[in-house]
Amino acid sequence: MFPKNAWYVACTPDEIADKPLGRKVCNESIVFYRGHEGRVAAVEDFCPHRGAPLSLGYVQNGQLVCGYHGLVMECNGKVAAMPNQRVQGFPAIRSFPVEERYGFIWVWPGDPKQASADLIPHLEWAQNPEWAYGGGLFHINCDYRLMVDNLMDLTHETYVHASSIGQKEIDEAPVTTKVDGQNVITSRFMEGVMPPPFWRAALRGNGLADDVPVDRWQICRFSPPSHVMIEVGVAHAGNGGYDAAPEHKAGSIVVDFITPETDTSIWYFWGMARNFKAQDAELTETIRAGQGKIFSEDLEMLERQQRNLLAHPERNLLKLNIDAGGVQSRRIIERIIAAEKQADDAVIARSAS
Amino acid sequence: MFPKNAWYVACTPDEIADKPLGRKVCNESIVFYRGHEGRVAAVEDFCPHRGAPLSLGYVQNGQLVCGYHGLVMECNGKVAAMPNQRVQGFPAIRSFPVEERYGFIWVWPGDPKQASADLIPHLEWAQNPEWAYGGGLFHINCDYRLMVDNLMDLTHETYVHASSIGQKEIDEAPVTTKVDGQNVITSRFMEGVMPPPFWRAALRGNGLADDVPVDRWQICRFSPPSHVMIEVGVAHAGNGGYDAAPEHKAGSIVVDFITPETDTSIWYFWGMARNFKAQDAELTETIRAGQGKIFSEDLEMLERQQRNLLAHPERNLLKLNIDAGGVQSRRIIERIIAAEKQADDAVIARSAS
């Protein structure tokens, strides 16, 4: 169960640099590739000739060629040609709206007529040269909503990430959750705490003392279908915290694009954007490696939580104040899915009458 | 199908020395750990907050702490605390009666009210300093009753363990099976045979000649739910066999605790207890390594037998005289399961009326 009429991150450009990429998104098997003039294209990963996966083929003259018997596929899902065949009557396959933006390939697995590139969220950090970004991709066997829960309740840092970003004060700081239209914002501010290892390193990376008390903030923003951007940072205590001048703080945005593969698996695109020392590629890589290590600590927890929930579908989980971010995000997701279903039913009713 | 109101071996102390252990017993996912004052505890491996496996957590001040968001669990399954939360209304999870005795952790997966530590079988060899014990653990994908069959019919030694404990005379010696209440005893005695390699080594280990005829015995004792203790040994021929004086023989008890994980998989705790040269740790390890190698020869047989039986549930297997030990053991198991079902039904009937 996921919104289908939405933009999901499908892959990064490096994944389609050499050859087509077969990837399942929202239960749809899709092949992504660069077609005419290098424009990204996405069609079903199913050759209408004999059902071969088109992702085992190659691109020639901007067209995808099936690697089994040479059927040539257009980026709109229509068959362009096949050696020694007349292809006018060949059935088409689905093509998917796809856009390349901000260093990601975005796909719209639902109704193409509703797809508009304007609906891709604006990512200031991805286009402003004062920001640097590094990230990665994990495949995790869990419902995408478990990852939304995870990111909208950072108290887990104290336990899952105790040696890097966790600290006892996270548990103790009050958390505030508010819903703003289709967005959910969960915030937590800690004052006068000692920075944990990851943030000490970030302070040093920004040329700041790492052994003094800081004010720390975490502002998690969910937006549909399943994107979570988290403003995080520390400032030397007493300089205004989140609002401190740049010379007193080290801050960044944790970037999370959670793309359902199936009902119980995800492609998780994680990363971090920062607006200090943006040109320092070595620092970007150091942060990326550190974040990758930290985020990998969630994998076993999420996969085993998923198995537990599948084994006990009858159990009601708790919805505490710390869970409010996840709970509110799930409500928005549910409303969107319900609205999509209602619209689909209306179409069916119209076509039946 | 297994008795639930019974003590099963769940694990050994070394498995919970450093951190909690998640293990499924009789289809119940359980976390085992040392709680207050080092006492072993066992609760469901399911955090009532969000369904995370508690076995990924840690023990603090004798309490199990969930490794996801810090919920603190008591050993009785009630929530003790959670950072910044009032937990009085939190649902409890199941706790399981658990005992540490004889170097094993025992769990009672059924009705706690019926659990009494007195029902744990008495194991003389486990507490008498004249005995030494060494053993190990295998995970095998088979119904626990296939392993009971295996151990209650040692003719398989001739075939599966031909190079160590098998010998032709096992097949030829008559076997006697008798039922004594809830116990089944299957015995076989061989007189004036040459000892096979494992027993030649044991004779040497006990300072006895290994190249002379011996009287050999195998006395298999099944007790519910699925424990099999096997007295085995050899004595220089003509000294009374099983009843020979200690200076003429080498004997031991093969220890088998078979704990169902699911309907088609088991945790198999195997070992050997001996009452000669009990202080010789090196000999214990030599025997343990040898037994481990021999017992591993059964794994493929049991797993492929299981697959064959699952593929042909309609086939009736033979019940020969050599199978009497397993057949009688299964009857006792079936009676216990039927009695448990009857008692459960009675409870349901009472609560419905």
Added chain:
Amino acid sequence: MFPKNAWYVACTPDEIADKPLGRKVCNESIVFYRGHEGRVAAVEDFCPHRGAPLSLGYVQNGQLVCGYHGLVMECNGKVAAMPNQRVQGFPAIRSFPVEERYGFIWVWPGDPKQASADLIPHLEWAQNPEWAYGGGLFHINCDYRLMVDNLMDLTHETYVHASSIGQKEIDEAPVTTKVDGQNVITSRFMEGVMPPPFWRAALRGNGLADDVPVDRWQICRFSPPSHVMIEVGVAHAGNGGYDAAPEHKAGSIVVDFITPETDTSIWYFWGMARNFKAQDAELTETIRAGQGKIFSEDLEMLERQQRNLLAHPERNLLKLNIDAGGVQSRRIIERIIAAEKQADDAVIARSAS
């Protein structure tokens, strides 16, 4: 769905040289072994005693001995003996008609009364000393008919095997398919083309120039249940092509025995027979290694095609002229399966009346 009353290649003699071989053919678990006087035998891989797989046993005095408790099985599926047991009343298991011929072990998984060794196809290349043969075995997770399709439409060589036997002219050459009783023949002839790498090597192997235009042929012959023999070769152009004298050409027969394991997996016996330099064992091995590498290129395609088709059972695939060989072969297979079903139903009706 496969014909059951047919000879399938089960294994090669080397696979049963040292010990029995357990292999599933057409959903039947069978153990193959050498029995009395070295004659190959095949019975169910299921001991009637306790369901152990007989393939874990051994052969003694021409009889299969169960490796669990020593039951002795005759090659007709009747129990011959068991230590200390009277076996007259023991149930028999199925035995399967089996023949060793042409360097293969053939099995008939259907009604034994209909099995006749005369129905094994005649393979001239397998018994004529002027021919040499080399081959191998792959396990592939696909319906056997997908492999028939693959071999009856060699246009895939241009794409899947582009670096060895593929060439653009295959696509462009017209293909002819005809049905001859229960056989299907698909032919393609190319004139005056440059030989691709595999054939250049074959020309050199036969002492012929490899850098001149050749006439190339491909004649695929399907025969039930799922054998495909493909005459392939090249002759220096202008010497009569397929009919050229031996000194102008290099030709061979691609040998394909496709044995269903289950509905979606196969044992694929592939090889090549040639009638030039038949005594050159090194050349045989070079060709075998090359063919193995080329044929392994089909595996991922077939397995992922299978997964695609399982995910979309509702889709109709195209049946183009190039697919005619596979389409006609499938029709013959379907007719045979339908006839078997009709005969089975008639038997059931007779026994019910």
